[in-house]
Amino acid sequence: MERIVAIGEAAQALGVSITTLRRWEAEGRLVPEHTAGKHRRYDLAKLKPELFFAGSDERRTIAYARVSSHDQKEDLERQKQVLKLYCARQGWTFEVIADLGSGMNYRKKGLQRLLDSIIEGQVGRLVIAHKDRLLRFGAELIFAICAAKQVEVVILNQGEDTTFEEDLAKDVLEIITVFSARLYGSRSRKNQKLLDGVKKAVEDSASC
Numbered sequence: 001m002e003r004i005v006a007i008g009e010a011a012q013a014l015g016v017s018i019t020t021l022r023r024w025e026a027e028g029r030l031v032p033e034h035t036a037g038k039h040r041r042y043d044l045a046k047l048k049p050e051l052f053f054a055g056s057d058e059r060r061t062i063a064y065a066r067v068s069s070h071d072q073k074e075d076l077e078r079q080k081q082v083l084k085l086y087c088a089r090q091g092w093t094f095e096v097i098a099d100l101g102s103g104m105n106y107r108k109k110g111l112q113r114l115l116d117s118i119i120e121g122q123v124g125r126l127v128i129a130h131k132d133r134l135l136r137f138g139a140e141l142i143f144a145i146c147a148a149k150q151v152e153v154v155i156l157n158q159g160e161d162t163t164f165e166e167d168l169a170k171d172v173l174e175i176i177t178v179f180s181a182r183l184y185g186s187r188s189r190k191n192q193k194l195l196d197g198v199k200k201a202v203e204d205s206a207s208c
Contacts, residue, residue, distance in 0.1 A: 004033065004046050010042035036075040042191065048206075059124030063087055064114055066133045076100065079129050086156060087127060094127070111135075117141070118149055125152045 011018045024030050030047065032040040063083035067076040080096055085092040099110035111134075119121050126146060131139050145155050152195075 004041050004043055007032075007040050007042065010047065011045065013044055013048060029136065041115060059122060061087060061125040061127060062092055062117065062123050063094045063096045063127040064098075064134060065096065066099040066101070066108070066110070070100065079133065082129060083127055083154065088147070093158065110186060115145070118142075118145060118151055123151050125154060127154045129156050129157070131155055145166065147174070 005013070007021055011021050014021070021030070025032060030042075033040050035041055063086075065076055065079035065083060067079070068074070076098060077104045080098060083096060084094075097110040097114050099108040104111070114123075114126070128134050134142060138207075141152055145151075201204055
């Protein structure tokens with residue numbers, strides 16, 4: 001299918017009349033391109049990107065689940081079941097990728113596998129339970145990559161993640177632990193004592 005088409009082909013692809021397209025243009029809802037001869041041309045990849053998605057055998061649906069630590073494995077299984085049920089109800093053929101690791105760690109095996117598949121054009125749809133299940137910070141960057149690769153992103157719950165505070169505390173503890181390990185033996189006992197105090201405060205906060 002041609003990507004840049006004349007008004008008649010664009011109207012047919014969108015299932016509307018030529019008059020409707022002209023009205024949308026007048027209303028500012030779409031802006032056509034113009035040839036050197038001033039003829040209108042429409043970019044179907046922008047107006048109806050799904051027309052350019054490859055078949056399900058080439059571009060698949062991936063459901064991604066993640067928790068921060070081993071003691072959250074039950075939550076990970078719940079996430080996977082929710083994602084599986086949702087995808088099955090939509091009639092999608094899908095694959096589940098799961099990670100067990102910090103939301104601030106970009107090097108998780110599952111996340112790397114997901115990104116590689118998206119960049120290679122193998123993914124047509126990404127399904128996640130919450131935005132923070134993808135990454136604590138930086139999820140927007142992955143969403144931008146998805147948009148560039150014409151990958152549909154489905155977020156099942158746009159509200160607050162019920163595990164946000166607990167998960168964030170675990171992520172912060174991980175940072176403190178790594179920071180402490182790097183400073184231990186190379187800084188004074190006073191600094192180590194300070195780090196231990198911060199770590200305890202985070203642990204106490206997480207248990208409240």
